[in-house]
Amino acid sequence: MDEIVKAAIAKWPNVPHCYGWLALDARGQWRMRDERCQALKLPGDIIRHPALIDFINRNYQCDDQGCWYFQNGPQRVYVELEATPFIARTSSEGFYLQNGKKLNAIDEAFIDDEGRIFFQSKHLLAMLDDRDLSECLSMIQHNQSEVNEESLMAWINEEQTLGTFELFEAKLNVKVRLTKKSLASAMDAAGYVASPKLLSLKSN
Numbered sequence: 001m002d003e004i005v006k007a008a009i010a011k012w013p014n015v016p017h018c019y020g021w022l023a024l025d026a027r028g029q030w031r032m033r034d035e036r037c038q039a040l041k042l043p044g045d046i047i048r049h050p051a052l053i054d055f056i057n058r059n060y061q062c063d064d065q066g067c068w069y070f071q072n073g074p075q076r077v078y079v080e081l082e083a084t085p086f087i088a089r090t091s092s093e094g095f096y097l098q099n100g101k102k103l104n105a106i107d108e109a110f111i112d113d114e115g116r117i118f119f120q121s122k123h124l125l126a127m128l129d130d131r132d133l134s135e136c137l138s139m140i141q142h143n144q145s146e147v148n149e150e151s152l153m154a155w156i157n158e159e160q161t162l163g164t165f166e167l168f169e170a171k172l173n174v175k176v177r178l179t180k181k182s183l184a185s186a187m188d189a190a191g192y193v194a195s196p197k198l199l200s201l202k203s204n
Contacts, residue, residue: 001059005071015074019197022056022070023080027129028087028098030056033080043082057099067196078196083183085192086126088119090135094171095119097126106174109167110181113156117167117178118186125190127183140178141166156180
């Protein structure tokens with residue numbers, strides 16, 4: 001957290017929290033959602049200002065209830081998550097997150113019935129940007145052989161898991177089992193809340 005933000009919290013400790021105005025989409029883009037967007041359940045406008053994006057990334061964290069927020073000076077601006085708290089992208093050096101930090105380890109890998117891939121690394125949960133799925137496909141193995149999209153989707157659609165699929169990432173020197181799990185189940189297991197606004201409405 002920025003020092004100037006810590007100073008603002010100390011000076012104004014009781015500023016009301018803000019809900020619904022900031023979102024992180026499934027491609028790792030920050031979006032501003034005004035009252036109209038919230039009322040019509042629209043995704044909101046993409047934030048493109050580099051300095052503002054960096055400021056949000058530096059002051060992005062999670063509270064004790066599993067709700068993610070951006071500490072904007074003395075005010076917590078809670079984030080509506082379209083998917084997971086972090087979104088991963090592939091690069092020539094491995095996976096990077098939307099905040100620019102490298103994903104240095106993968107403890108578990110999941111895939112849901114829509115073919116979306118998630119990574120768990122300690123307390124970090126990240127979904128792979130859908131634009132990078134084809135590149136990640138080459139990292140998935142079945143019985144030590146690469147798979148194609150058709151065989152992977154056939155496995156996803158099976159009622160029971162038959163055979164073992166693994167994700168091998170050479171740049172991270174990691175090989176983990178790829179298991180089936182829904183987005184909601186992955187978020188629940190990590191203890192994260194996708195919509196802090198809904199949680200706040202229920203508690204009031």
